[in-house]
Amino acid sequence: MDTSRQQNMFRREYLGKGIATICGLFLIVLTIAIGCFLLGKGSLTFTQFDHSIAEFLFSSEWKPSDTEAGGGQVGALIFIVGSILTCALALLISVPFSLCTAIFMTKISPALGEKIIRPAVEIFVGIPSVVYGWVGLVVLVPLIKTVFNVPHGQSVLAAAIVLAVMIYPTITSVSADAIRSVNNKYIEGAYGLGSTRWQMLYKVLLPAASTGILTAIVLGLARAFGEALAVSMVIGKMRAFPESLLDPTNNLTSAIASDMGGAMDGGEFNAALWSMALLLFIISLIFILIIHALSGRKEEAA
Amino acid sequence: MNLKKMAAAGLSVVVLAGLAGCGGSQDKAAADKKAGSDLSGKVTASGSSALLPLAKDAAAKFKAENPNVSLTLNAGGSGTGLKQVSEGSVDIGMSDVFAEEKLPAEKAKELVDHKVCVITMAPIVNKDVGATVKSLTKAQLQDIFTAKVTNWKDVGGPDEPIVLVTRPSTSGTRALFTKFAMDGKEEASNKSLETDDSGTLIQSISQTKGAIGYVALSYLVNNKDVATIAIDGVEPTLENTYNGKYPVWGYEHMYTKGEPKGAVKAFLDYIVSDKYAGELEKQGYAVTSKMTVQR
Numbered sequence: 001m002d003t004s005r006q007q008n009m010f011r012r013e014y015l016g017k018g019i020a021t022i023c024g025l026f027l028i029v030l031t032i033a034i035g036c037f038l039l040g041k042g043s044l045t046f047t048q049f050d051h052s053i054a055e056f057l058f059s060s061e062w063k064p065s066d067t068e069a070g071g072g073q074v075g076a077l078i079f080i081v082g083s084i085l086t087c088a089l090a091l092l093i094s095v096p097f098s099l100c101t102a103i104f105m106t107k108i109s110p111a112l113g114e115k116i117i118r119p120a121v122e123i124f125v126g127i128p129s130v131v132y133g134w135v136g137l138v139v140l141v142p143l144i145k146t147v148f149n150v151p152h153g154q155s156v157l158a159a160a161i162v163l164a165v166m167i168y169p170t171i172t173s174v175s176a177d178a179i180r181s182v183n184n185k186y187i188e189g190a191y192g193l194g195s196t197r198w199q200m201l202y203k204v205l206l207p208a209a210s211t212g213i214l215t216a217i218v219l220g221l222a223r224a225f226g227e228a229l230a231v232s233m234v235i236g237k238m239r240a241f242p243e244s245l246l247d248p249t250n251n252l253t254s255a256i257a258s259d260m261g262g263a264m265d266g267g268e269f270n271a272a273l274w275s276m277a278l279l280l281f282i283i284s285l286i287f288i289l290i291i292h293a294l295s296g297r298k299e300e301a302a
Numbered sequence: 303m304n305l306k307k308m309a310a311a312g313l314s315v316v317v318l319a320g321l322a323g324c325g326g327s328q329d330k331a332a333a334d335k336k337a338g339s340d341l342s343g344k345v346t347a348s349g350s351s352a353l354l355p356l357a358k359d360a361a362a363k364f365k366a367e368n369p370n371v372s373l374t375l376n377a378g379g380s381g382t383g384l385k386q387v388s389e390g391s392v393d394i395g396m397s398d399v400f401a402e403e404k405l406p407a408e409k410a411k412e413l414v415d416h417k418v419c420v421i422t423m424a425p426i427v428n429k430d431v432g433a434t435v436k437s438l439t440k441a442q443l444q445d446i447f448t449a450k451v452t453n454w455k456d457v458g459g460p461d462e463p464i465v466l467v468t469r470p471s472t473s474g475t476r477a478l479f480t481k482f483a484m485d486g487k488e489e490a491s492n493k494s495l496e497t498d499d500s501g502t503l504i505q506s507i508s509q510t511k512g513a514i515g516y517v518a519l520s521y522l523v524n525n526k527d528v529a530t531i532a533i534d535g536v537e538p539t540l541e542n543t544y545n546g547k548y549p550v551w552g553y554e555h556m557y558t559k560g561e562p563k564g565a566v567k568a569f570l571d572y573i574v575s576d577k578y579a580g581e582l583e584k585q586g587y588a589v590t591s592k593m594t595v596q597r
Contacts, residue, residue, distance in 0.1 A: 066381055067404060067470055142509075151463045152510050154495055177386070240492035248495055258498045261351060262472025264381020265405055269472060 001155075035281065042278025044271040045074055056275055062239060070268035076276055078165050078239055082251035085242070086231065087224040088155055090163035095217060097164075099169035100163055102213075103201055105172075106179045124169035133230030136162040141234055154236030157245040162230050167220035177214020179205060213295050222287040226252035226280060252276050335413070342370035343565030349376075349383015349390050352421065352518060353554045353595060354473050356587060357396060357573075359546030363581070364572045371565045380404065386556050388413060393566045395557040398474025414561055417553040418573045420588035421521040422519045423479050424538035424550070425531040427502065429513055432529025435459040439534050440549075443483055449490035454512060464532030466494035467506050467515035475500065479516050483533065504528055516550075544590045544596035553590065553597065 045051050049070040060074025101121070105113025140161060141153035186208050190200040206213070236248020237258060256273050263269035310325065312584055325363055347357060354377050361373040372563050378386075380397040387395030388409045395401075398421070401410040425443060427435065431454055438446070438457060445451040455461045468489055469476040497503040505515045508527035508532040519538060522530065533549065542548035562570055572578060579589045 104355060150505075151465050151512060152495060238494060238538070240493065240494070252498070258470045258496060259472045261377065262381065262470060264377035264379065266384050267381060267404075270381075276464075281443035 003140070010085070012200035033059050037191040038274065038281050041271070041279075042237050043221060043228045043272035045268070045275040048252075049271055051272075057273075060241070064179035064263075064267075064269040064272040065271040065274075066262075066264055066267050068264075068267055072268055072272075074268070074272040074275070075254075076252070076272070076279075078274065079252045080279070081241060082156075082235070082249040083253070084165055085249070086159045086235065086251055087159035087221055089245070090224050091155065091217065091221060093160060093164035094168045094171060094220065096193060097215065098168050098220075099206075101168075101172045102176040103177055104203070106176050107201060107205065108197075113176075115193045118173075118301045120195060121169045121172050123186075124165075125173070125273055129166065129227060129230040130233075132162055132166055135228060136234040144246065148246055152236065152248070153232055154222060154243045154248045155246045156235070156249055159231045162234055163224045163227060166227060166230060167224050170223055171216045171220040175209070175213045177208040178216065180211065182208045211294050211297055215291050218287050218294070225283055226253065228257050232257055252280055263283075340370070341368045341449060341565055341568055343372075344571050345371060345373045345394065346566050347373070347375045347394035347396055347556070348378045348386050348391040348392045349394075350380045350398045350474055350554065351377040352398055353396045353556075355520070356554070356582070356585060357536055357556075359581065359585065360573045361569070362579060363525050363568055363578070366566065367572075368565070369551060371569070373424045373569065379472065382411075382470070384557060387559055390511055390559055393558060393562070394570070395555075396525070397555045397557060398552065399477055400553075400555065401557055413557040414559075416556045416558065416562075416570050416571070416574070417513060417590045418556050419480070419554050419582050420551050420593060421554050422538055422540065422548065422551040422586075422588060423475060423483070423484070423516050424519055425533065426507055426515060426528040427515075428507055428509075428511055429527070429529050430460050431462070431514070432531070433530065434492045434589055437532035437535050440483065442486070443531075444487055446484065447484060447489045447494075448487055449493040452493075457474045462511075462512035464512040466490065467503055467510070467513050468494045468496055469503065469516075470496055470498065473519060475516065479550060482552070484517070484552065494581045498513070512527075518586070521547070523584075523586040540583060540586075540588050544592050544594060546593075551588065554587070 019064060045056065046053060051074050056076055057080065058073050058077055059073065060077040061073040061075040062078065063073045065072035066069075076169065101117065105117040131244065136158060140158050142155065144150070144155060145153035181207055184221070186204050190204040214268055231251060232254035235251060235254055237250045237254055239250055240250040242249040256276050260273055262272055308453075317587050344357070345361075354375060359494060361375055365371060365373060376392075380399055383392070383395035383403050384397050384404050385395075386392045388405055394415070397404075401415070404410075405413075425438070435454065435458060440560050442451065442457045447468075449466065451457060451465050454464055455459065465491070468491075471491070476489075480489065495506065497506055497515075499522045502513050503517055504521060504525060504527065507515050514531075519540065522528075532538065536542050536547045538548055538550070543551045556570060556573070558566060558570070561567075574590065579591075582589050
C-alpha cells in the first residue's frame with residue numbers, strides 16, 4: 001500500500017512534467033531536423049549539379065533538366081521577384097486598413113470592437129487559404145478582367161489583393177494587442193497636455209506601440225511569403241517579369257507547388273525546387289529573427 | 303482509481319469488439335475468395351498522374367475479380383514512378399514517357415515496358431474561337447504556342463488576342479505535345495499562363511476569351527465547354543489515332559523491373575485484355591493493340 005502510494009506520488013509529480021519535457025524536446029528536434037533536411041536537399045543544386053548561388057538568385061533563365069545528369073539552368077529570379085512584389089503590394093494595401101481597424105476597435109469604439117470587429121477578424125483568420133484562392137479566382141479575376149479590359153485577370157494585382165485580405169487579420173489582431181498594451185499614463189499625459197484625440201492617437205499611441213505594430217507587419221509578411229495555394233490560383237503562373245500590375249507572373253511557392261509532383265526525385269529539377277524551399281525557409285527564419293530583435297527592443301523600452 | 307479501472311475495462315471491451323469486427327470482415331473476404339480466383343499478393347504502383355485515373359479504375363475492376371490481391375496506387379509524377387520502380391520500392395512505375403528519357407541508360411535497360419494504352423492530346427480553344435477556327439496547320443499551331451502569332455485574326459479567327467494556357471514543364475502532357483505537335487520547339491513560357499492540372503486548364507480555357515491549350519482526350523469525354531481544333535484538317539479522335547493520321551499521341555507505360563510475376567503480371571494482363579479494352583475507349587484512351595502505327 002505504502003509503495004503504491006509512493007508510486008502514485010511519483011507519477012503525479014514526474015509523469016506530466018516528463019511528457020511536457022519530451023514534447024518540448026521533440027519539437028526542437030523536429031525543427032532542427034526540418035532545417036537540416038532542407039539544407040541537405042536544397043544544397044544539392046549547388047554541390048551535385050554545380051550551379052552557383054549567384055545563378056540561382058540573380059538569373060532569370062529557368063530551365064532545369066528533369067534528369068539525374070543535370071545540365072539545365074536554375075535561375076529563380078522571376079519567382080523571387082514575383083514573391084517580393086506580391087508581398088510588398090499586399091502589405092501596402094493591408095497595413096493602412098489593419099492599422100485603422102486596430103485603432104478603431106481599441107480606442108475609438110472599444111465596445112463595437114470587442115463585440116463585432118474582433119470576432120469578425122477572428123473568423124477571417126480561420127478561413128482556409130483555398131477558399132480565399134477560389135473566391136479570388138471566381139470573383140476577383142473576372143472583375144479585374146472586365147474593369148481593366150485585359151485578356152485575363154490573373155495578375156500581380158489579383159495575387160496582392162488576395163494576400164492582403166489573408167494577412168489583414170494577422171496584422172490587425174497583433175497590432176490591436178500592441179495598442180491595448182500601451183501604458184495608460186502616456187495617453188492620459190497626452191490628453192493632459194491638451195492634445196485632441198487624433199493628436200493623441202497619431203503622436204503618442206502609434207509611436208508607443210510601434211515595435212508591436214512592426215512585429216505584426218513582419219508576421220503578416222511571413223504569412224504572405226509562405227502562402228502558396230491561394231496565390232497560385234490567381235497569379236497566372238507566367239514565367240516572365242511583370243511589366244505592369246495587371247500582368248501575370250509567378251512566385252516561389254506556386255512554382256514549387258506546380259512542379260513538385262512531376263519533378264523526378266534525385267533530378268536537377270527536383271533539387272532546384274528544394275533550393276527554392278530552402279530559400280523560403282531562410283527568409284522565414286530572417287523574419288523570425290527580426291521579430292525577436294523587435295520584441296527585445298520592446299522589453300528594453302518597457 | 304475505480305473510475306480509471308472502469309474506463310480501462312470499457313476501453314479494452316471496445317478494442318476487443320473492434321478486433322472481433324476486423325476478424326469478421328476477414329472471414330467474409332475469405333468467403334468471397336472462393337467465388338473468385340485464388341490469386342493473391344500485393345501490387346504497388348506509382349507515377350504519372352495522367353495514367354492514375356485509368357489505373358485506379360482498372361484496379362477496382364481487377365480487385366472485384368481477384369479479391370485477395372491488394373493494390374496500392376500513388377501519383378507522384380512519371381519521373382518518380384520510374385525512379386521508384388528502378389530502385390525496387392514499387393512493382394509498377396507508371397510513366398508518360400519512355401524510361402530512357404528520364405533514367406540513365408543502364409538503369410532503363412533493367413526495366414520492362416508494358417504499353418498499357420495510348421493517350422491522344424488535343425488542342426482546345428475557347429468556344430468563341432472554336433466557332434470560326436476549326437483547324438490549324440502544324441506550322442500555325444507552332445507559331446501560336448511560340449507566341450509568333452498573337453492574334454486570332456492572323457490564322458482566320460476573330461480579332462482577339464491569343465491567350466496561351468499551358469501545363470508545367472514537368473508535365474507528361476506537355477512533353478508529348480512539345481514532341482509531336484511542336485516538333486520539339488519550346489513553348490513560350492514567358493507568354494503563357496500555367497495550370498497545375500488538365501481539369502483546371504479546361505476551366506480557364508472555357509472562361510477566357512481567345513484562350514488555347516491542350517489536354518488528353520480522356521478529359522474531353524464528357525466536356526462540352528471547350529472546342530477541339532483539328533491539326534492539318536485531322537480531328538483529334540481515337541479513330542484518327544488508330545489509323546495514324548493524327549500525330550499527337552503517346553504510349554502510357556507501366557514499367558516493371560524484370561519480367562512481372564504473379565499478381566503484378568495478372569494486373570498488367572488485365573489492363574491490356576480485350577475485356578478491358580472497351581472500358582479504355584469509354585474513358586477516352588486508345589487501345590495499344592489496335593494501333594496501326596508504332597513508335
